Amino acid sequence: LLWIRQGRLPPPPDAVVWPGSEEEVQAVIRLCRARRIAVIPFGAGSGVCGGTVAVKGGIALDMKRLEAVGTVDPQRRCVDVQAGVLGEVLERSLNAQGWTLGHFPSSIYMSTLGGWLAARSAGQLSSRYGKIEDMVLSVRAVSGAGELLVTPERPFRGPDLAQLLVGSEGTLCAFTGARLRVHPAPEARALRGYRFNRVSEGVEAIRVLMRAGLRPAVVRLYDPFDTALVARSRPHPSPTPPSMRGTWKSDTVPFLLRQISRHALSRPILLNRAAGALRRCLLVTMFEGEGARTRKEDEQARILCTQRGAVDLGEEPGLHWLKERYSVSYKMSKLVDSGALADTMEVAATWDKVMDVYERVRAAAASIAFVLCHFSHAYPEGCSLYFSFALSDVSEQAQERRYDALWRTALSAARSAGATVSHHHGVGLLKSAALREELGEGVVLLDRLKRALDPDGIMNPSKLWAVP
Ligand SMILES: Cc1cc2nc3c(=O)[nH]c(=O)nc-3n(C[C@H](O)[C@H](O)[C@H](O)COP(=O)(O)OP(=O)(O)OC[C@H]3O[C@@H](n4cnc5c(N)ncnc54)[C@H](O)[C@@H]3O)c2cc1C
Numbered sequence: 527l528l529w530i531r532q533g534r535l536p537p538p539p540d541a542v543v544w545p546g547s548e549e550e551v552q553a554v555i556r557l558c559r560a561r562r563i564a565v566i567p568f569g570a571g572s573g574v575c576g577g578t579v580a581v582k583g584g585i586a587l588d589m590k591r592l593e594a595v596g597t598v599d600p601q602r603r604c605v606d607v608q609a610g611v612l613g614e615v616l617e618r619s620l621n622a623q624g625w626t627l628g629h630f631p632s633s634i635y636m637s638t639l640g641g642w643l644a645a646r647s648a649g650q651l652s653s654r655y656g657k658i659e660d661m662v663l664s665v666r667a668v669s670g671a672g673e674l675l676v677t678p679e680r681p682f683r684g685p686d687l688a689q690l691l692v693g694s695e696g697t698l699c700a701f702t703g704a705r706l707r708v709h710p711a712p713e714a715r716a717l718r719g720y721r722f723n724r725v726s727e728g729v730e731a732i733r734v735l736m737r738a739g740l741r742p743a744v745v746r747l748y749d750p751f752d753t754a755l756v757a758r759s760r761p762h763p764s765p766t767p768p769s770m771r772g773t774w775k776s777d778t779v780p781f782l783l784r785q786i787s788r789h790a791l792s793r794p795i796l797l798n799r800a801a802g803a804l805r806r807c808l809l810v811t812m813f814e815g816e817g818a819r820t821r822k823e824d825e826q827a828r829i830l831c832t833q834r835g836a837v838d839l840g841e842e843p844g845l846h847w848l849k850e851r852y853s854v855s856y857k858m859s860k861l862v863d864s865g866a867l868a869d870t871m872e873v874a875a876t877w878d879k880v881m882d883v884y885e886r887v888r889a890a891a892a893s894i895a896f897v898l899c900h901f902s903h904a905y906p907e908g909c910s911l912y913f914s915f916a917l918s919d920v921s922e923q924a925q926e927r928r929y930d931a932l933w934r935t936a937l938s939a940a941r942s943a944g945a946t947v948s949h950h951h952g953v954g955l956l957k958s959a960a961l962r963e964e965l966g967e968g969v970v971l972l973d974r975l976k977r978a979l980d981p982d983g984i985m986n987p988s989k990l991w992a993v994p
Contacts, residue, residue: 527862528929532922539566539580546591548666548674548702555700556672558585558984565670566986567696569641570612572633574870575954577645577695581988587700589640595619598708604663605708609640609701625708628655628743631950632852640701645952646693648910650851652903653736654743654814657950659692661707667691667699670980679705690975695952696986697993698979712814716824719843720809720836725749726881728809729901729909731834733877735811736906738830740823744812745904746847749884750804752898752914788866791896791918798892809836810847866918867925871936873945876908883911883943890939891915894932903949910949911940958992965991 529536540563545551558565564584571578580586589610596606598620605625607616613634620627629649631637637647642658643665655661664679665688677687691699722728728747735745790797809831813823828838861868875883884899891897895917903910915932919925937947937960947953947960962969969991976983976993987993 528867528922528926531862531865532926536576536579537581537583539586540583542568542586542588544588544591548592548668551587551589551592551668551700551702552672552674554585554587555668555670555984559670559672559982562982563984564987565696565700565984567640567644567700569610569638569644570633570636572637573641573645573952573954575645575948575952575956577952577954577986577989579955581955584984584987589638589700589702592640592702598623598625603708604705606703606705607639608703609643609666610638613637613639613642620708621711624711626711627661627706628709629658629661630851632854634852639704639706643692643701643704644695646950648903648950650902651743651812651814652950653745653905654741655709657903659689662688662692663705663707664688665691665701665705666703667701669699670982670985674702675699693952695954695990697990698976698985700985712820714817714820715812715814716820717810717812717841717844717848718824718828719839719841719847720811720831721839722747722807722809722834722836723805725807725884727835728807729877729880729884731809731831731836732901732904732909734830734834735827736904738826740813740827740830742811742823742827742904743814744810744844744847745902746811747809747901748807749899749901750807751801752900753806753808754804755898788864788918791866791916792920794896794917795893797896798888801896801898808839808843810844812844812848861916866916867929868914868916869929869932870951871913871915871933871940872910872949872951873913873937873940873947874903874908874910874949875943875945879944880909880911883940883945886939886943887911887913887936891932891936894928894935911945953990955989958988958990962991 543554545554555565564582566578566580566584566586568578568586568588592608592610594608595611595616598605613631616639617627628651630651631647631649646657646659648657664677667675669675732745732747811827813820832838888897895915898914900912901909902912917928917932919928941960947957947964953961972991
């Protein structure tokens with residue numbers, strides 16, 4: 527976005543192709559193999575780590591014509607779906623049959639099943655339904671050698687071949703489809719908000735809740751400044767699909783912008799200090815599923831949270847979150863349009879490290895960008911930390927330097943505190959050097975896998991663990 531604002535374009539592919547069948551995907555990949563042309567599988571382009579940038583030119587393999595959604599098998603609770611289908615279309619089609627996938631990334635209007643599989647996507651309800659890798663029973667894909675791969679369906683014995691491919695970000699194969707687990711549409715929902723006096727108390731409550739065996743669909747803790755923004759943001763009329771964004775009125779200037787001037791963003795240390803004086807933070811929970819169990823789990827969570835000093839705010843904060851859950855991402859892009867910069871960094875850590883990661887990233891980035899964070903996608907073992915950064919500088923060039931410094935500093939602080947490189951946005955170009963370091967000797971195994979599945983190295987070069 528920064529480059530586009532400067533009139534520079536990321537390296538474009540030499541051509542775009544839209545295969546209409548698995549056979550056509552095979553034909554394109556075989557042709558590219560014979561001519562040593564790079565292939566960049568492309569879903570909807572919503573990836574935020576540069577995964578579809580054509581660093582070596584080549585062909586963008588746009589999968590969106592492969593969009594069929596099958597009929598749900600109610601006995602086995604699964605459905606066959608082609609990889610190019612947009613998330614929103616898939617979920618609507620399942621809802622019409624009385625089912626849900628349970629996968630709701632904020633980018634649901636503009637991301638595809640193939641992109642989710644490639645980048646190990648997580649939806650907002652992942653604490654209950656899992657990430658995409660937990661939903662997939664088998665995958666269909668065309669390897670860089672041009673072979674059709676169909677993995678055995680779960681449950682099975684031996685190595686999980688689907689999981690060898692999931693997360694490969696276009697570097698091993700192009701996904702053409704998957705068999706996915708589905709769930710009956712939830713009968714009931716229970717939403718609630720809690721106020722904690724400290725971030726650490728909220729984090730501890732999530733840990734206790736997950737360790738007690740509760741499975742909230744949503745458990746989301748905003749740090750104090752994020753809480754202040756969430757609480758004061760005006761409701762957005764309704765989630766707006768990208769196709770309708772041009773129709774927005776000018777009064778939808780993002781809330782953040784109205785509160786924080788570009789001038790203040792260029793001296794973020796003061797803003798960060800001011801934010802540091804705030805203490806109260808908001809936890810939002812949502813349980814869903816069968817009626818009686820949902821109510822019981824909500825009540826158990828209420829007891830656990832209030833025992834840890836939380837104030838029960840009732841269902842309003844949860845309803846507000848549910849209504850606004852897709853709008854915040856669009857507000858971020860408006861911030862970019864205004865001349866400032868915004869970006870997000872999601873990492874994950876085990877419970878013993880979560881607070882350290884939070885503190886160290888905030889401290890490291892404080893002089894470069896204004897920093898907000900929320901904690902979500904919880905597991906019995908740990909959770910994801912989702913940092914939002916806003917920054918500005920005197921010129922576009924200075925902003926770019928500041929942006930690069932931010933990424934170097936923030937990611938290195940997160941990793942030195944024991945966080946993973948990524949939780950659900952993938953790796954792409956942005957985090958490939960860091961992933962290489964994190965993988966250590968694992969790189970050797972991946973290089974071998976790459977040679978086996980993509981002998982001529984045509985699939986999405988320079989991405990993920992910086993494959994040659
Ligand atoms: C506003 C916004 C909000 C977001 N919110 C979330 C969120 O809540 N959760 C989340 O997980 N992510 C989120 N993302 C990130 C992004 O939506 C995900 O990474 C998503 O999985 C990308 O899907 P896509 O179809 O757009 O893939 P693309 O951006 O087109 O591609 C991403 C990567 O996947 C590869 N790829 C795409 N299709 C295939 C295929 N068929 N076979 C093999 N490789 C393929 C590409 O080569 C590339 O490396 C968000 C992004 C934005 C812009």
